[in-house]
Amino acid sequence: MRLVDHFIVGGPGGASARKSAIFDPNNGSVQGEVALGNSETLEIAVQAALKAQPAWAGTNPQRRARVMFRFKELVEANMNSLAHLLSSEHGKVIADSKGDIQRGLEVVEFACGIPHVLKGEYTQGAGPGIDVYSMRQPIGIGAGITPFNFPAMIPLWMGAVAIACGNAFILKPSERDPSVPNRLAELFLEAGLPEGIFQVVHGDKEMVDAILDHPEIGAVSFVGSSDIAHYVYNRGVAAGKRVQAMGGAKNHGIVMPDADLDQVVNDLCGAAFGSAGERCMAVPVVVPVGEDTAERLKAKLIPAIEALKVGISTDAEAHYGPVVTQAHKEKIESWITSCVEEGGELIVDGRGFKLQGHENGFFVGPTLIDHVTPEMDSYHNEIFGPVLQIVRAADFEEALALPSKHQYGNGVAIFTRNGHAAREFAARVNVGMVGINVPIPVPVAYHTFGGWKRSAFGDTNQHGMEGVKFWTKVKTVTQRWPNGSLDGENTFVIPTMA
Secondary structure, rough: OEEOOOOOOOOOOOOEEEEEEEEEEEOOOEEEEEEEOHHHHHHHHHHHHHHHHHHHHHHOHHHHHHHHHHHHHHHHHHHHHHHHHHHHHOOOOOOHHHHHHHHHHHHHHHHHHHHHHHHHHOOEEEOOOEEEEEEEEOOOOEEOOOOOOOOHHHHHHHHHHHOOOOOOOEEEOOOOOOOHHHHHHHHHHOOOOOOOEEEEEEOHHHHHHHHHHHHOEEEEEEEOOOHHHHHHHHOOOOOEEEEEEOOOOOOOOEEEEOOOOOHHHHHHHHHHHHHHOOOOOOOOOEEEEEEHHHHHHHHHHHHHHHOEEEOOOOOOOOOOOOOOOOOHHHHHHHHHHHHHHHOEEEEOOOOOOEEOEEOOOOOOOEEEEEEEOOOHHHOOOOOOOOEEEEOOOOHHHHHHHHHHHHHHEEEEEEEOOHHHHHHHHHHHHOOOOEEEEEOOOOOOOHHHHOOOEEOEEOOOOOOOHHHHOOOOOEEEEEOOOOOOOOOOEEEEOOOOOO
């Protein structure tokens, strides 16, 4: 059986006593195992990072950028094989897997410009004979703890910027789909990255705790559920680390009466059901404003959702594939049942979906539930599956209040032709990322990604300049030189800060 081992010091890290199964979500079979490491495994990686990082930090930024350029070219050259490997463990269709990789590469492209973004500040003549300048220096060793739903994108969001800034980076990916992170590590080595700068350790909570407690790891970036994000943040900060921990989401799509409903339906089918809804920027809640808008929207949504094709990840005609595990499939279906029991009107039921020839696969059919209310547990919590809930709002203010008052504040979208309504909504909504006629408002790589409330813990966002700030520390130098005469005689004069 295939074993995915740790990638430490440029190669496999040795067999671990504990292992976890890797499933093929398309048919439910076990296709391999992944090693589950512990503090001893991590220590090997940390020692390798300590040995390699000083020389890497001393490499000028332009040469570090060249490694990033070569890495980007290698990933692009291997796009098809990486996408198929990703889909085989995650279940998302090939097109979504390529999108996963491409969005990660966009941050690599940003990291290729690291010589520019690392430039510090300089003030000449801050006082008599005194100049002041600042520089950004790497924190040393950073770590990333990443989720199953984007096994290429999120590791690259973290690792590309951390490495370009001169750090060593240790990645702990999800044990559910661990192969692509290892392959990325191999491509980094091929691109010229020194051994020990990008390493992969696999594991579960035992490995997470080891990372959070290790005194040589200076910063930890995390993406996952909010409860675990809160745990990671508290434990990491208590250990003296810099921590950014991104949590869950319940993103709303507000549909104003003047919206182009055909475009809205098309956008919602992708945003709610793409990648089987296993995205923190999915739109699982649509909020039509006014009863007439709600009825018109529902009439268009039903046939569009019923026309969605669920298939195996390699089916080029499928809109989405299976979810990641049997346990997650059961959890999603339990949320559907809960919503109906709480009073939701089930319009399209995706429970019990079976794909012919793949009856044991982890498939959930597209689901639409109307008349969902804020009091329902299924509205309050993250379902993370192909389920769209309709929450009706009487007017603009009620629609604005729904995402603003929700425990999560990751993303939100408003669909309208009214510029004033859009501007007012964007300014007032209590959410970190806003889309105006854009269903999934993930910022481009040179801006930053991050939510509010229980969607994020910490003071900095992912990638962009916020990422550079997170993976570096600022050193400020105040300097003066002794007054000297042209004949070479030097005298020191104590300046006055007048």
